[in-house]
Amino acid sequence: MKIGIFDSGVGGLTVAKEIKTLLPNQPIIYFGDTARTPYGTKSKETLIGYAKEDASFLLDQGADLIVIACHSAASTAADVLKTSLDVPVFEVVTPSIEQALAVTKTKRIGLIGTRATIKSEIYKKKIGFLEPKAKVIGQPCPLLVPLIEEGWLKARETRMIVKKYLRPLKQQNIDTLVLGCTHYPLIKKIIEQKIGKRVTVVDPSLEVAKAVKQYLSDNGDIFTKKAEDKYFVSDIGPATEEIVRCFMGQKIILNKV
């Protein structure tokens, strides 16, 4: 099975990277919607339209399975895609919710993400369904993606802003924190430092990669010989290639469609 991954832009490469780590031979087809990025500031209705188009593109390219890497799209459009597509649809929300519930002791779970992700309240709804005693405290962090895309991964300003955003979550005594945006793993260390040692950080990029591996393993469909990966984007902007190198740790050939 070829794994199709889509994202609002290049952030989903953190998901692609985790999948490649767990399934080094499995072919992936990546699509980043860089012509319309970001998704996190847009409405649910608009995101559903974009997500349908993104998934269709991946299926046209031969994907046998879809991974929604973008939290904003996963939070707003996953149900629509799961109902309407004939292939398995994985997304970053469900496996990270399972992991958060597995590790939390106090049932006080923090979530950081874009405005679209937090506003969707998908984590609240799904966690509340599985564990009515759990409390989800969401905090939109709109500046973290621009800071990461600016390459300020260790800057003093980034540390200050992370601290400011996390303060309300610390005050709420969470014991688990979900990184609800594909970019955040790049500043995971700062987030861990600022939120403190008593909080377990859940990285959805890793959790969805584990879920995909489990599915392929159950279906006896893990490639043993290396196959070719393809990376598509809808635009190559002034900094796209630099940001991609930062995310993947190496140069990736991007095909503009």
Add this chain to the structure above:
Amino acid sequence: MKIGIFDSGVGGLTVAKEIKTLLPNQPIIYFGDTARTPYGTKSKETLIGYAKEDASFLLDQGADLIVIACHSAASTAADVLKTSLDVPVFEVVTPSIEQALAVTKTKRIGLIGTRATIKSEIYKKKIGFLEPKAKVIGQPCPLLVPLIEEGWLKARETRMIVKKYLRPLKQQNIDTLVLGCTHYPLIKKIIEQKIGKRVTVVDPSLEVAKAVKQYLSDNGDIFTKKAEDKYFVSDIGPATEEIVRCFMGQKIILNKV
């Protein structure tokens, strides 16, 4: 004449506001492409396509004159629109260049903006054509728009980041600074403080409004009775209405198209 104004999103409202101040009765039709915002991270080719669509929409709505409020679109797509449209096309770059050349004494002009605007080198080319001795020093400031849209107009972090971005321009001894992005007038005071009193700040929103007023005056077409304005956006995201209120100082009715 009805004034059509387009922008990548809501930032162009600073231009709309200056036009309404100088021409309070003239009807304006505003279009903000919030479904694809921002433009500043995207390629020239993509921006030309978007700008053509935006202008077409305004003409369909009855605009007699087009104002490109978005610096990224003005820097990359103005020539294409000026050649292909049958109506007058104004944009934020030309009048601010004229103003910068009028006020500079040392001919060392700083420019801050998005990556797309700085990369276009349009200011360098146009200023170099008019005044070969002038030197333009560009500085992309990708974090300022997100900081402004987060509402952190007076935050310590905003001050620090402005200072960091302006440092190379100070070191280059500029005497004039062009605010090459529609959002920047909202933090004009911080920018003026950080760049220092010896530098004259040019606000393109005001300059383009003056140019439009001059044109209408020359054509004897300034409305003396109040006419209705219309504001259109391609998406209403989780924070759009709040940001619009911040830009306009009042609630504006947005029509989603």
